[in-house]
Amino acid sequence: MAKIKSQFICQQCGYSQSQWAGRCPSCNEWNTMVETVVSARSSQISPKSPITPISLKDIKVDENKRQKTGELELDNVLGGGLVEGMVVLVAGEPGIGKSTLLLQVALKCKDVLYICGEESASQVALRAKRLGKISEVSLLETNNVDEAIAKIQEIKPKVVIVDSIQSLVTTDLTGGAGSVGQVRECAQRLASSIKDLGSSIFIVGQVTKDGNIAGPRVLEHLVDTVLWFEGDRSSNLRLVRAIKNRFGATDEVGVFEMSEVGLIGVSDPSKLLLAERVTKVPGSVVSVILEGRRPLLVEIQALTTLSQLSISRRVAIGIDANRLQMLVAILIRRADLHLGDQDIFVNVTGGIKLADRGVDLAICMAIASSFLNKPMPEDVSAVGEVGLMGEVRKVSGLDKRIKEAKKLGYRVASAESGKSVSSAITKLLH
Ligand code: TYD
Ligand code: MG
DSSP, X not given: OOOEEEEEEETTTOOEXXXXXXXXXXXXXXXXXXXXXXXXXXXXXXXXXXXXXXXXXXXXXXXXXXXXOSOXXXXXXXXXXXXXXXXXXXXXXXXXXXXXXXXXXXXXXXXXXXXXXXXXHHHHHHHHHHTTOOOOOEEEEOSBHHHHHHHHHHXXXXXXXXXXXXXXXXXXXXXXXXXXXXXXXXHHHHHHHHHTTTOXXXXXXXXXXXXXXSSOTHHHHHSSEEEEXXXXXXXXXXXXXXXXXXXXXXXXXXXXXXXXXXXXXXXXXHHHHXXXXXXXXXTEEEEEEEETTEXXXXXXXXXXXXXXXXXXXXXXXXXXXXXXXXHHHHHHHHSOOOOTTEEEEEEEGGXXXXXXXXGHHHHHHHHHHHHXXXXXXXXXXXXXXXXXXXXXXOOTTXXXXXXXHHHTTOEEEOTTTOSBHHHHHHHHOO
């Protein structure tokens, strides 16, 4: 009989110890330590390849040996394609497109084993039909990770796709599917099972509302690459960002558009984002952001109306609400705009969320443009961080931004052209 050993694992952060505690010593959350039975067998599953950290300098990467996934945007994010033994975690909210993208990969690559724990094989087949292509893909319908691993060892596929890690369990643990212990153990076993074969594996991880990869962030340490799926479900645009990548840069972003026939890579996202822009209307300003290393043109819209409430509202969609409050205060004090009694709404079209401070000037210009009822010149985009003194500051990668703007016929009003927000308003909105 295998020796049974129990561990108390924090359901919040994945910290484990052999004794119970009311409060997790690691994340200080209360009542999160849950007893999980760990069978000694689990550590013997692959005695030849214990999971140990690998030194980066020992990993030999032959750039030419990278296997293409068939999706150019995805290959770029991965750093040029898949590397032998690569473990990729694909995380994102439910319904964002993870299964769709990976099924597309399965249909385009050779030698793929698709482990579907979440959907039935017939559901996957239906989706494949919708994507318009049926090819040789081995589907394995199971919730048992050890069964799945046995199959992987048997048929030795080049690429393994697991959808999703939260649906798999090992009977060596007592916890339910999706619990921290199960998710971690299953991912660990899968990762070590493919390392020996020289295959690569995509593991889908569901993300909870608050943005954590359901329960265990521990998965992030265990994999080579973490791809984060972003996008608003009401819009078709999807960004795939590498937030960790042992085999490439982490500032790569892949852009996709969700269509009737699946996810389509977008090589020119700026054009897509500005496709529906209405020009010569007050309140619309184009800015150039840097998503990783990639410049993107986005449209910032603002609307100001006289408030009917005693406290006027500032509503920010796609930008940080505090930043909007700050920029409004700067406009009031430094540009002499009487916005105190105005409700102010700011929206970034395309459903993308902006963290780049280079959009400050565009936000200010959009608000001023709506308030003064004067449209921005059609061919001008605004780039620059705005400081509390009302000064426009330089941003990184200005050359790249100017180049991208030029491609679509925009000039860039930036730190070079205006010294302060108020002078930019006087210069551009008259
Ligand atoms: P899905 O890949 O199932 O999301 P996840 O695996 O991340 O939970 O994506 C499902 C959504 O994508 C669903 O709302 C329908 C939409 N969709 C399309 O718009 N077009 C398509 O061709 C497919 C397959 C899905
Ligand atoms: Mg799915």
